[in-house]
Amino acid sequence: MEQSGIKTIYFDNAATSFPKPPGAVEAVIDYMTRVGGNPGRSGHARSVDAGEAVFSAREAVAALFGVKNPMRVVLCSNATEALNLAIQGILRPGDHAVTTAMEHNSTIRPLMEMERRDGISVTVAPCPGGRVDCEELLRSFRPKTRLVVVNHASNAFGVVQPLGDIGMMCREKKAVLLADCAQSAGIIPIDIKRDAVDIAAFAGHKGLYGPTGTGGLVISDDFDFRLIRPLKFGGTGSNSDSTYQPDFLPDIFESGTLNAAGISGLNAGIRYILSLQDGVRTVQSHKRDLAGYFIRKAGECVEGFTTYVAAELMDTGVVSFNIEGKEPSEVAWRLAERHGIMCRSGLHCAPLAHRTIGTFPGGTVRFSFGIFNTPEEIDIAVGALQEIAVEGGE
């Protein structure tokens, strides 16, 4: 990829993926130039076509998560909005929630806000080495535990939690399980029915290769969605004779005009992944290969190269590392400025995860690989890190 003359390498796919696959950009353009209507609002062809594009995206998301009814896909503007809808929608004053020590701020902040504001209580189950301690998790349950919130895959360290085990536990304890799949959707095969997940949140712009401004909630086929209170109220294109919010999916949670342009791109992004031979599995094995190759090669060639979690736990193409004696921000800056390599340094909106792993407050440098990255790019990056490792300060 060329940017102002120098060749660039993009290793920041966990923040948002780039480039987008064939068809995703074209789908946005097609919506903007040919379709153009407000989905579900009018009877003319532009509105109908927009509605079809949005519906097609719901079907794609439903297929990806193993949900039968496409109406159980609620479209939001990002994973954060979806997580807030679920967390704020389910918890009531006096409730107890359980979560993990690997959470992103998009789950722990709404929980802490509700603790401060609404008098809920929160227990954070420890995650030694990155994986949640299931016995501790089980001990965290109380009679008033209504919700369990689990980061499926860590944006900071790429560690994946055992959703199925947690799902079984929640069923037994009659608690709702909300999985934050922002870093796993499109990267790890997910089947929410098998894993007994009640609600899953996804980001459309990361592993699903849609544009920014897309994301949503997937509500399992047999979960009583009326347990979730809407976060917003307004026009839905349905029940227009009533001044009250509709009580059916997805309208109950989808007030206001949807991001039809973005959702059209998201639809194409997901369909691209589903069209790969072996679909999501292909993505996962490619990312695993890249991460494994990078860790091996950097470990051999870069002085002071350190990673923080067991290699076999890094399952999503995310690798957090440091170079001994170097500030993460300085490493990232030099990679970008001198070598055109784009990545993210710091705490990655996940101070809890960094505390758990022992990299708080300094943080790490994070490489997050995407489906279009190559071993050759990793070779270049390792070369750059070798140089940075032996350079003095400026």
Added chain:
Amino acid sequence: MIDYSVVLFRSPNQSIWAARLLKKAGIERRMMPAPRNLTSDCGYCVRIRSIDLERVREVLEKGGVEFLCIEKLA
């Protein structure tokens, strides 16, 4: 003259779902604005040929799409 009926839904989302299922089943259908006299909703309805009525009912029920009613178009 072809004899048409319309299927009415609670929401545009349901009607789009229905239209797609009917298309897949090879049933002639058309989305159109819901006639004022039949619903106070602002969205669509799906127009079908009255002779397909039973098949339509079957496809929608099998697909899990909820519809309000099917009405003959005057």
